[in-house]
Amino acid sequence: MRLLKTAIHPDANPNSSFIFSRQAARAIVLNGENILMLYTERYHDYTLPGGGINEGEDIIKGLMRELTEETGAKGIADIVPFGRYEEFRPWYKNDLDTMHMNSFCFTCSVDEELGETQLEKYEAHNGMRPVWLNIHDAFAHNENTMKNSDKKGLSIERESFLLKLIIDELI
Numbered sequence: 001m002r003l004l005k006t007a008i009h010p011d012a013n014p015n016s017s018f019i020f021s022r023q024a025a026r027a028i029v030l031n032g033e034n035i036l037m038l039y040t041e042r043y044h045d046y047t048l049p050g051g052g053i054n055e056g057e058d059i060i061k062g063l064m065r066e067l068t069e070e071t072g073a074k075g076i077a078d079i080v081p082f083g084r085y086e087e088f089r090p091w092y093k094n095d096l097d098t099m100h101m102n103s104f105c106f107t108c109s110v111d112e113e114l115g116e117t118q119l120e121k122y123e124a125h126n127g128m129r130p131v132w133l134n135i136h137d138a139f140a141h142n143e144n145t146m147k148n149s150d151k152k153g154l155s156i157e158r159e160s161f162l163l164k165l166i167i168d169e170l171i
Helices: 059-071 121-125 135-148 155-170
Strands: 003-008 019-031 034-040 045-047 050-052 077-090 098-109 128-134
Touching: 003 155, 019 059, 019 155, 034 059, 034 135, 045 135, 045 155, 050 059, 059 077, 059 098, 059 128, 077 155, 098 155, 128 135, 135 155
Parallel strands: 003 077, 019 098
Antiparallel strands: 019 034, 019 050, 034 045, 034 128, 077 098
């Protein structure tokens, strides 16, 4: 899968001997200029549906699981690789200091009507919910959040980069 970007947080050490590696799958679901996103009230941002792949789990099965859990998506089809976003972030667990995450992004289609979500407790607590919205509005919203909010999470830079790339290449 093509590398879209390598992002290194200023406090992360990509050459550390104490790295936690994580793989994630993220869904790019378009319907014209509308995109299926997750809005998170806590961070006031929009993110692509997706998340961590379980140990031994096939990446496509993980993508479908995450998409279904987070958005209630049905009729997932036409899954095509888009690219990989690599990042290094600080990590403060299990005597490790850096997380190396590869987010494997795929385009796909889903039924427009979404079913019930199965959010994890922390996702629901953070006010996460699936929404269809214009991709240009999602990008502008995230850019505004990065400039003006102290609530932003680390993932917003990745998400904004991906939204801009999706606009440039797929819209």
